Amino acid sequence: MIKLVADSGKEPLDLIYPDIYFLPEWGKFYETKEEQGEHAVFEVEHEWGHIFYQFIVRPVPVRLEGLTYFDIITPYGFSGPVILSGNPEKKQQLIELFEAQFGDYCKEHRIVTEYVRFSPWLKNRLDFKALYDFRDNGHVQFIDLTGEDFFMDQFASVSRGQVRKALKNDVEVEFDYTGEHVAEFHRLYMMTVTKNNIDPYYVFSIESLRQSFEVFKGKQFFLFAKHDGRYISCSFILHYGEYVHYHLTANDPAYSSLSGNSLIVYEMCRWGVEHGKKEVQLGGAPDKRLYRFKRNFNKTEPLELMMGKRIHDQEAYDSLVEAKKNTVGIEHAGYFPLYRG
Structure with a gap:
């Protein structure tokens, strides 16, 4: 029944965005998931195409010479920069334009690092793979409808x-x-x-x-x-x-x-x-029991869950890490960014 x-x-x-995690209202609603987080959007609109990127800006919890620096992380869920429209023959030029303008934005706003939870099903990381180092966070599963x-x-x-x-x-x-x-x-x-x-x-x-x-x-x-x-x-x-x-x-x-x-x-x-x-996204599984439960609902190949990370200001990053080491210390040596470890 x-x-x-x-x-x-x-x-x-009138669906403009490819998934719910890319909606601006999604980013705004979940900005409070990040301590002192503030939702922001960066877009490049050009005759070559349109790139949309929303993220949460956070103040770095370590100051340098009285200055506050910032880092960015994508909102709760899976999103990252995405090409909403464009000429396929001009894709590389569009991405290079985005990279140049976004680099200026980060410099202007003292943004030191960036952490991106890319969408496994949209695979938007492939368009921007030259810009990031990637961390493998396992796999997610889905059901083909x-x-x-x-x-x-x-x-x-x-x-x-x-x-x-x-x-x-x-x-x-x-x-x-x-x-x-x-x-x-x-x-x-x-x-x-x-x-x-x-x-x-x-x-x-x-x-x-x-x-x-x-x-x-x-x-x-x-x-x-x-x-x-x-x-x-x-x-x-x-x-x-x-x-x-x-x-x-x-x-x-x-x-x-x-x-x-x-x-x-x-x-x-x-x-x-x-x-x-077309698809039901089941997400990941932190343990074998949950993995088996989800796996029994699909015969599709699991999708790679990749996190993108990069440093925009290496000098500031190194100084922030050193300052953290010399004050309260660093608990998690493999954390990114390390000054939050």
Whole structure:
């Protein structure tokens, strides 16, 4: 049984950006995820094409001779610089123009370093690969919705069995497009946070979740699993353009045997097909158990998760690192930028 709560879920037709993580309102909303962060956008619009890049500017927590320096990081999620339009024959010239103008911008604003969480599915890093050093952060998985039957073509037999088991045990799903039941999601989410010892960076307040339904109206929803009238699992789903994102997931461990999560993944895919989506992005997995769970829903090759990093002002960077070493010291020698380690 499927229940809808205020069924909307429609998105605008004038899609300029390739994915929800590139929306300017996304960057602005999540600027507070970075301490003292301030959202900024840098664009190059030329007859050769249009490059869009949003990021969060942060003050470096070490000062040099009374001056505050800054670094930048892309907003929570996966984005980075992206070519929105352009002449393919002029792509290299457009990128070189972007690099020259962005270099001037960084110099003017005393920006020392840059850290980019590139989109694995858009692969926009390939256009800018000459500009960055890359760190391999593993892989993310996705479900291809373009075939005739994702359930039979993509799901492993174990996952198909779990979906059937949930239905046999009278597990129901409920779509909430307005955030009406945000308190129920948050209750389940905090159970998951406690159980898995999730880093505070990835924890969201109930107020933030509620506000997000105002900012991203028509671009997200909760998908609940219920049993005997009780909410037992939920996923926070994002959608925009061709993509559906399995963004956050929450569960009551007392009901894990009912396979509510598997039913949610199935219904999310079914919703995606009905709404003309091409892929469900499942994200990464910090442990083998979660990796196996996600892997059983797809037969596609995982996507590379690459982080771009570069130093714009080497002299300032070296001085900031030295100053950090000589004051409070550096705890994490492999961290980038090192003055935050």
